[in-house]
Amino acid sequence: MHITDILVTGEPIIYGAMVSMVLVGIALLFLLTYFKKWGWLWREWLTTVDHKKIGVMYILSALLMLFRGGVDAMMMRVQLAFPDLGFLNSQHYNEIFTTHGTIMIIFMAMPFLIGLMNIIVPLQIGARDFAFPYLNALSFWSFFFGMALFNISFVIGGAPDAGWTSYTPLSGAAMSPGPGQNFYLMGLQLSGIGTLATGINLMVTILKMRAPGMKLFHMPIFTWSTLVTSFIIVFAFPILTVALALLTLDRIFGSQFFTLTGEGMPMMWANLFWMWGHPEVYIVILPAFGIFSEVIATFAKKRLFGYNVMVWSMIVIALLSFLVWVHHFFTMGAGAFVNSIFSISTMLIAVPTGVKIFNWLATLYKSKIEFTVPMMWSLAFIPSFILGGVTGVMLGMAAADYQFHNSYFLIAHFHYVLIAGTVFACFAGLTFWYPKMFGHKMNERIGKWAFWLFFFGFHVCFFPQYFLGLDGMPRRLFITNVAEWLPLNVISTVGAFGMGLGFMVFVYNVYYSFRYSERETTGDSWNGNGRTLEWATTTPVPYYNFATVPYVDEIDPYLRMKEEGKTTYEESELKPIHMPSYTAQPILFMALLGLASFGLVFEWMYVAIFGLIGGVIMMIVRSFDYDDGYYVPVDEIKRTEKKARGL
Amino acid sequence: MKAKHLRNRWLGLLPLSLIIFLSGCGQLEMTILDPKGPVSQMQYDLIVYAFWFMIGIIVVVFALFAYMLIKYRENRPGRKDKDYDPNLHGNTMIEIVWTVIPFIIVALLSIPTVTTNYALEKPPEPEAGEEVKEPLVIHATTADWKWFFSYPEQDIETVNYLHIPTDRPIEFRLTSADSMSALWIPALGGQKYNMAGMRTKLYLQADEEGIYDGRNSNFNGEGFAAQTFKVHAEGEDEFNAWVEEVSSEAPELTRERYNELLKPGLTDKETFSSTHLEYLQHHTNEDMGYVVEQYRDLFKEKLHLYEIEKQETWK
Ligand code: HEM
Ligand SMILES: [Cu+2]
Ligand SMILES: [Cu+2]
Numbered sequence: 001m002h003i004t005d006i007l008v009t010g011e012p013i014i015y016g017a018m019v020s021m022v023l024v025g026i027a028l029l030f031l032l033t034y035f036k037k038w039g040w041l042w043r044e045w046l047t048t049v050d051h052k053k054i055g056v057m058y059i060l061s062a063l064l065m066l067f068r069g070g071v072d073a074m075m076m077r078v079q080l081a082f083p084d085l086g087f088l089n090s091q092h093y094n095e096i097f098t099t100h101g102t103i104m105i106i107f108m109a110m111p112f113l114i115g116l117m118n119i120i121v122p123l124q125i126g127a128r129d130f131a132f133p134y135l136n137a138l139s140f141w142s143f144f145f146g147m148a149l150f151n152i153s154f155v156i157g158g159a160p161d162a163g164w165t166s167y168t169p170l171s172g173a174a175m176s177p178g179p180g181q182n183f184y185l186m187g188l189q190l191s192g193i194g195t196l197a198t199g200i201n202l203m204v205t206i207l208k209m210r211a212p213g214m215k216l217f218h219m220p221i222f223t224w225s226t227l228v229t230s231f232i233i234v235f236a237f238p239i240l241t242v243a244l245a246l247l248t249l250d251r252i253f254g255s256q257f258f259t260l261t262g263e264g265m266p267m268m269w270a271n272l273f274w275m276w277g278h279p280e281v282y283i284v285i286l287p288a289f290g291i292f293s294e295v296i297a298t299f300a301k302k303r304l305f306g307y308n309v310m311v312w313s314m315i316v317i318a319l320l321s322f323l324v325w326v327h328h329f330f331t332m333g334a335g336a337f338v339n340s341i342f343s344i345s346t347m348l349i350a351v352p353t354g355v356k357i358f359n360w361l362a363t364l365y366k367s368k369i370e371f372t373v374p375m376m377w378s379l380a381f382i383p384s385f386i387l388g389g390v391t392g393v394m395l396g397m398a399a400a401d402y403q404f405h406n407s408y409f410l411i412a413h414f415h416y417v418l419i420a421g422t423v424f425a426c427f428a429g430l431t432f433w434y435p436k437m438f439g440h441k442m443n444e445r446i447g448k449w450a451f452w453l454f455f456f457g458f459h460v461c462f463f464p465q466y467f468l469g470l471d472g473m474p475r476r477l478f479i480t481n482v483a484e485w486l487p488l489n490v491i492s493t494v495g496a497f498g499m500g501l502g503f504m505v506f507v508y509n510v511y512y513s514f515r516y517s518e519r520e521t522t523g524d525s526w527n528g529n530g531r532t533l534e535w536a537t538t539t540p541v542p543y544y545n546f547a548t549v550p551y552v553d554e555i556d557p558y559l560r561m562k563e564e565g566k567t568t569y570e571e572s573e574l575k576p577i578h579m580p581s582y583t584a585q586p587i588l589f590m591a592l593l594g595l596a597s598f599g600l601v602f603e604w605m606y607v608a609i610f611g612l613i614g615g616v617i618m619m620i621v622r623s624f625d626y627d628d629g630y631y632v633p634v635d636e637i638k639r640t641e642k643k644a645r646g647l
Numbered sequence: 648m649k650a651k652h653l654r655n656r657w658l659g660l661l662p663l664s665l666i667i668f669l670s671g672c673g674q675l676e677m678t679i680l681d682p683k684g685p686v687s688q689m690q691y692d693l694i695v696y697a698f699w700f701m702i703g704i705i706v707v708v709f710a711l712f713a714y715m716l717i718k719y720r721e722n723r724p725g726r727k728d729k730d731y732d733p734n735l736h737g738n739t740m741i742e743i744v745w746t747v748i749p750f751i752i753v754a755l756l757s758i759p760t761v762t763t764n765y766a767l768e769k770p771p772e773p774e775a776g777e778e779v780k781e782p783l784v785i786h787a788t789t790a791d792w793k794w795f796f797s798y799p800e801q802d803i804e805t806v807n808y809l810h811i812p813t814d815r816p817i818e819f820r821l822t823s824a825d826s827m828s829a830l831w832i833p834a835l836g837g838q839k840y841n842m843a844g845m846r847t848k849l850y851l852q853a854d855e856e857g858i859y860d861g862r863n864s865n866f867n868g869e870g871f872a873a874q875t876f877k878v879h880a881e882g883e884d885e886f887n888a889w890v891e892e893v894s895s896e897a898p899e900l901t902r903e904r905y906n907e908l909l910k911p912g913l914t915d916k917e918t919f920s921s922t923h924l925e926y927l928q929h930h931t932n933e934d935m936g937y938v939v940e941q942y943r944d945l946f947k948e949k950l951h952l953y954e955i956e957k958q959e960t961w962k
Contacts (some may be wrong), residue, residue: 090870094871161868163866169843170868175946259936260939261940262936267842300719303734306737309742331838331839332842332847333845335768336764336765336768343760343764344761347753347757347760350753351749357708364719365715365735366730366735367731367733368726370721379716382708383709390704390705397697398760399689399690399693399760399766400760400763400837402837405838406865470679472831472834474862477871481872
């Protein structure tokens with residue numbers, strides 16, 4: 001086989017991307033070698049099992065994916081505002097909206113939130129790591145190689161082009177031949193292993209490893225949201241796994257589950273996809289709700305209003321999220337009865353969601369609001385998300401949805417909930433916990449610039465799209481060929497560039513703050529307003545998190561600790577701490593499965609079998625691995641803590 | 648002052664954007680908000696009904712939000728001690744109120760939703776005093792990326808354009824020869840999927856004469872954007888005259904010709920004085936895989952439809 005057979009050729013944009021990827025790659029290799037950082041990278045990061053470092057790697061990957069997905073979005077917006085330029089043809093546009101959607105949901109939103117959970121959840125419950133640190137590293141690398149696999153598709157083999165929903169029969173072997181769609185299947189399958197494992201890991205960590213005395217209803221609300229989310233993950237992801245596996249069998253091994261021939265059932269895919277897909281949108285919104293709750297309580301300097309109700313509403317939302325999937329295809333003609341049932345269950349989700357909104361507003365009542373950057377992202381979420389929520393309810397009314405479905409009205413709805421919900425939360429959470437992660441804050445002034453640009457850009461971009469939908473503009477249309485649609489599309493594109501600019505300012509702020517921000521001296525970074533245990537440790541957080549774990553029997557335990565002068569370093573209670581050892585197994589294991597997946601994408605069975613056998617060997621190696629970790633001696637704890645606390 | 652500056656920006660924001668967009672849209676007549684038949688009218692009524700509730704919710708939340716931000720920002724001049732109560736964390740009465748009200752709203756939205764859901768499954772009822780007309784049956788079949796409209800009673804078939812009489816319900820029987828698509832004529836009513844191996848039913852009706860835009864709204868590959876058609880809604884006599892003309896002048900749709908048309912790709916408008924229904928029933932199990940089996944090799948090639956913009960159906 002000749003190299004040009006698998007490389008995508010003939011597209012100037014793709015040549016540009018190839019060249020820039022190669023250049024960035026060479027630059028990275030050069031820098032690592034020049035500064036002799038290879039050993040450091042391997043020892044400190046690639047083989048780590050430390051939840052904080054894994055979290056940082058998740059977030060870095062997610063930011064990279066936000067960039068890639070964002071570039072895709074800009075290209076689409078340019079094409080729609082200037083259809084006469086002929087910037088993208090139909091095929092190219094289809095590939096771009098497919099990778100945009102898939103990347104944003106699977107490789108940006110989820111990993112970003114999972115990264116924050118990784119870093120913060122153990123700290124919030126007073127744990128020293130995850131329940132299964134090895135598995136946590138495994139999860140990260142499965143996500144990472146899944147992401148890498150999906151992302152190389154546009155230079156090698158060709159990108160998938162059947163939408164992030166990948167509906168059959170279009171995405172089947174007959175109508176979408178070639179490796180493109182296989183990249184989608186294998187990329188999601190591989191990273192799905194990690195998501196599922198993370199779900200289990202977080203669930204066990206939260207259920208079994210809380211600080212002494214901490215009951216479930218003492219947990220910080222972000223930890224609660226994580227627990228609920230992990231249950232959704234554990235129940236929803238197996239459905240995706242099965243659906244992907246069946247479609248893979250169809251495409252690669254010639255089975256006929258979703259085909260038009262052999263009495264396949266193409267519609268079954270839509271069902272399976274959304275039985276996972278709707279819970280999935282709650283997987284990315286519940287943690288966001290958790291983040292907003294933490295940030296709002298902290299900068300309102302007031303206890304979260306209705307804590308119990310907040311928890312119960314999340315649980316109700318999680319249950320309902322499994323009972324509404326049909327609203328994604330009301331137009332399939334299941335009949336008035338089925339559509340009515342699912343209309344009502346869908347609208348019911350708005351009740352607990354509305355209750356949460358009122359609780360946030362009530363938290364602000366009689367508070368002292370301080371407008372820090374994380375708080376501004378959180379406050380901006382409330383009015384923006386409302387606009388997405390109410391249109392969601394309108395989409396939930398089946399008879400009305402026949403007009404909204406597949407239109408820009410729908411596009412506007414889910415960007416209003418996903419950006420104003422999830423993305424704002426990622427920015428809020430990252431800036432909020434940034435000092436915990438890196439020992440310095442992000443610059444507030446630049447942060448506000450990024451916020452306002454992104455915020456205005458967002459509304460200017462997506463608000464007009466409601467009206468485009470009402471004017472009958474369908475989604476996934478590569479060309480604005482109806483004159484009346486053009487003006488609003490141009491406005492929308494302007495907004496998109498505002499968001500792009502905001503993102504760039506945000507990234508610049510990372511660099512600027514690294515250079516110039518004051519270094520943190522205490523662990524309680526936000527003017528001593530921390531309420532939960534993550535603020536009780538020192539900054540930077542020692543690798544064992546807590547020298548001594550405090551006794552907790554209330555929510556916001558750190559407030560009382562501060563009053564009583566207690567810390568997480570009580571010299572009299574020091575004991576050696578058991579910690580897991582770093583290991584290279586997870587990255588190797590997942591690299592091998594990555595190779596197997598790559599083989600399957602091109603249907604090179606020898607490569608696939610080789611990778612799979614490697615994976616089995618790694619499992620055997622793991623079973624005979626008697627490394628039980630090591631103990632941190634009391635002396636070392638003392639030394640570390642004294643240095644960090646300036647004692 | 649910094650805080651003031653902030654507040655003004657916050658407040659100026661949303662009304663401002665609303666005004667810009669609403670004024671921009673005043674000039675556009677938005678298809679869905681300008682219904683041309685009883686079905687789109689019902690959907691329009693439902694949307695407007697829901698819209699008022701939504702506006703109500705938005706106004707309440709925005710007002711509360713603005714109030715909290717203004718009153719309780721930390722550095723508002725003239726803050727009093729009683730403006731801060733860090734331990735306030737619940738109030739059963741008010742929590743019950745804001746749980747019950749959303750329930751009531753959902754109930755009020757559910758009732759017309761359910762009745763409309765049921766109403767849309769039947770032919771639209773004639774207005775009081777008008778005679779009940781039998782629906783006109785039209786089979787709407789898609790194949791990548793074109794539309795076939797077969798009129799079994801009239802024994803005619805059109806490709807990529809549609810004629811319908813006004814003031815008479817149309818019963819569309821939807822199916823697809825290959826990928827899943829959807830029939831959407833926004834001016835007349837919402838969409839429904841066309842699926843190979845299945846048949847769905849969609850009732851629409853035009854009350855006003857005119858030419859409306861119709862399209863496939865469900866993404867189905869490279870030629871998706873060009874899978875559009877015009878709907879000519881005309882008075883009964885005019886419609887009958889058109890049928891007459893087609894029956895007498897258009898050629899028959901032979902099996903070879905139909906096979907030719909089924910090939911993945913684009914075609915122009917065409918008219919025939921017989922239908923394809925006698926050859927193939929794409930909604931049946933036997934025929935659902937026909938096109939894929941017949942043209943497997945053609946599907947393998949990307950068509951590179953660079954000339955898609957010049958497609959006639961767009962004009
Ligand atoms: C008040 C709560 C919500 C309601 C009632 C609601 C309702 C709906 C309905 C009925 C649809 C399908 C519309 C159609 O395809 O015609 C939909 C689509 C969607 N919703 Fe929501 N939604 C809500 C909240 C959310 C949230 C919180 C998220 C994610 C953070 C979300 C993400 C999405 C996405 C991604 C789609 C479209 C997927 C696609 O077709 O590509 N929604 N929503
Ligand atoms: Cu079906
Ligand atoms: Cu949904």
